[in-house]
Amino acid sequence: MKSNKEGRTVDVLLQSSIRHDGQTTDNHELTASGVLIEKAGKTYLQFEEKLNGQQVRTTVKLDEPDALIMRTGAVQMRLPFTACEIRPGTYGAGPATFDLLVKTTKLEVTENRFTAHYELHTEDALLGIHEMTIYYTEGNK
Numbered sequence: 001m002k003s004n005k006e007g008r009t010v011d012v013l014l015q016s017s018i019r020h021d022g023q024t025t026d027n028h029e030l031t032a033s034g035v036l037i038e039k040a041g042k043t044y045l046q047f048e049e050k051l052n053g054q055q056v057r058t059t060v061k062l063d064e065p066d067a068l069i070m071r072t073g074a075v076q077m078r079l080p081f082t083a084c085e086i087r088p089g090t091y092g093a094g095p096a097t098f099d100l101l102v103k104t105t106k107l108e109v110t111e112n113r114f115t116a117h118y119e120l121h122t123e124d125a126l127l128g129i130h131e132m133t134i135y136y137t138e139g140n141k
Helices: none
Strands: 007-019 026-039 042-051 054-061 067-073 075-081 086-093 096-110 113-121 126-138
Touching (some): 075 113
Antiparallel strands (some): 007 126, 026 042, 086 096, 096 113, 113 126
16 A cells, blocks of 8 residues: 555545335445554544535544544534444534443454444434444555
């Protein structure tokens, strides 16, 4: 992979599906350029996307069994993943921020793939069942 002082350039493909009770599955796909960074023995994937014309920066801590997705910008999100555990997370857009519970049912990190299957809950309701895979391969830049 191409290296620079900030990490290795990668192409990112994010595929996700969300199931809400009683509704059809909502599928999403995103492609972006990103960077793999090594810090303190951990690997992080960073990439940016536009959401409704605004920037969102995503950082994924690629660690098994303790992964994390953080998004900043138009969306503020913190989702921690630990297989077979429920962990507190947050989601916000604009002035409102919501506390979430993240129940991870599958977590897998390989050399160029991150997979997380999880449920998002508020204290009293299931918000959705999510399946996400992020592929990251050597960039062509």
